[in-house]
Amino acid sequence: MQYFPAALQELSDQFARLPGIGGKTAQRLAFYVLSLPMEEAQNFADTIVAAKKTVHTCPVCQNLTDREVCSICNDESRDQGLICVVAEPKDVIAMERSREFNGVYHVLHGVISPLNHITQEDIRIKELLQRVGSGKVREVIMATNPDTEGEATAMYISRLLRPMEIKVTRLAYGVPVGSQLEYADEVTLSRALEGRQEI
Amino acid sequence: MQYFPAALQELSDQFARLPGIGGKTAQRLAFYVLSLPMEEAQNFADTIVAAKKTVHTCPVCQNLTDREVCSICNDESRDQGLICVVAEPKDVIAMERSREFNGVYHVLHGVISPLNHITQEDIRIKELLQRVGSGKVREVIMATNPDTEGEATAMYISRLLRPMEIKVTRLAYGVPVGSQLEYADEVTLSRALEGRQEI
Numbered sequence: 111m112q113y114f115p116a117a118l119q120e121l122s123d124q125f126a127r128l129p130g131i132g133g134k135t136a137q138r139l140a141f142y143v144l145s146l147p148m149e150e151a152q153n154f155a156d157t158i159v160a161a162k163k164t165v166h167t168c169p170v171c172q173n174l175t176d177r178e179v180c181s182i183c184n185d186e187s188r189d190q191g192l193i194c195v196v197a198e199p200k201d202v203i204a205m206e207r208s209r210e211f212n213g214v215y216h217v218l219h220g221v222i223s224p225l226n227h228i229t230q231e232d233i234r235i236k237e238l239l240q241r242v243g244s245g246k247v248r249e250v251i252m253a254t255n256p257d258t259e260g261e262a263t264a265m266y267i268s269r270l271l272r273p274m275e276i277k278v279t280r281l282a283y284g285v286p287v288g289s290q291l292e293y294a295d296e297v298t299l300s301r302a303l304e305g306r307q308e309i
Numbered sequence: 310m311q312y313f314p315a316a317l318q319e320l321s322d323q324f325a326r327l328p329g330i331g332g333k334t335a336q337r338l339a340f341y342v343l344s345l346p347m348e349e350a351q352n353f354a355d356t357i358v359a360a361k362k363t364v365h366t367c368p369v370c371q372n373l374t375d376r377e378v379c380s381i382c383n384d385e386s387r388d389q390g391l392i393c394v395v396a397e398p399k400d401v402i403a404m405e406r407s408r409e410f411n412g413v414y415h416v417l418h419g420v421i422s423p424l425n426h427i428t429q430e431d432i433r434i435k436e437l438l439q440r441v442g443s444g445k446v447r448e449v450i451m452a453t454n455p456d457t458e459g460e461a462t463a464m465y466i467s468r469l470l471r472p473m474e475i476k477v478t479r480l481a482y483g484v485p486v487g488s489q490l491e492y493a494d495e496v497t498l499s500r501a502l503e504g505r506q507e508i
Binding site for chain 1: 323352
């Protein structure tokens with residue numbers, strides 16, 4: 111026997127399909143939406159459709175945008191010859207927060223991950239090669255996450271870029287600012303030693 | 310500076326308003342919705358509006374339904390003189406799973422909770438009194454949660470029902486079936502002793 115009205119059950123099922131949302135949480139969210147005024151529920155629904163309709167990837171850097179070309183690629187004051195390669199749109203935000211980078215980005219939308227069946231064809235490497243191939247790029251900074259898959263992806267891409275005779279760099283490894291040496295792991299410490307700089 | 314397209318930020322904000330969903334999770338959900346095919350995103354949006362439009366409370370028992378009167382209240386084979394009072398629609402489901410109860414329900418939509426500013430006016434007590442006042446009810450079983458607020462609500466309602474000269478009962482307290490005595494708390498054990506029955 112079905113205890114919930116069909117429409118409520120369906121809403122709960124929709125929430126349960128979202129990543130990290132289990133059956134009980136989905137039910138709770140569905141009840142919450144039902145408790146909203148009609149206007150706010152309609153607003154929620156409209157926002158989903160609007161986001162899906164207006165947001166797309168920038169044809170240049172592949173970051174998410176609602177304009178034809180994203181605001182960073184369109185910014186004349188930024189160095190279009192310096193590309194920072196990141197895995198996800200949220201990494202662009204992290205880089206921008208540092209206020210140190212004045213180049214442009216390239217968002218891969220993932221990293222190569224054989225375990226998750228994500229190959230080099232599934233992420234935006236081809237687009238990066240085309241951009242670099244256009245000849246206006248001086249340097250590519252690899253800024254994928256410093257974990258196994260991020261490293262492997264950076265290595266793979268840098269090997270593809272080597273014949274193009276541009277500078278390919280990687281974010282420095284080292285001890286995080288504000289951290290304590292006693293809690294730094296061995297690998298980070300040995301990388302920090304290797305990369306030591308004169309003061 | 311704004312790093313996300315406005316529509317994406319707005320979708321993320323909408324998710325962040327849901328109970329138990331923080332900023333980071335909301336962002337992840339918004340990205341997920343963007344990654345869906347247009348058809349599925351539209352479907353999600355439609356489901357929200359459809360649930361909100363078709364689901365309402367049953368005018369008799371206050372449970373959620375998409376019919377005029379809910380299927381339980383409408384069921385001629387059920388004992389309309391026996392009302393089980395529960396706090397939430399999901400408690401109806403829990404009771405129905407036991408397959409032991411053949412009466413009807415009354416859903417309060419909450420319990421009296423001074424700490425959360427929920428008074429007796431905010432839950433569906435008035436509707437219960439009207440139902441009982443109609444004269445067709447023999448017995449009311451209080452089945453709110455066995456916690457402080459559930460108990461207090463049950464006590465409050467039973468006091469209101471006393472002048473109406475009907476039987477008012479409470480679910481039995483005792484050791485849960487399948488549990489182990491060594492882990493039962495003192496209060497549960499003493500209630501189980503008090504309520505002991507001949508075998």
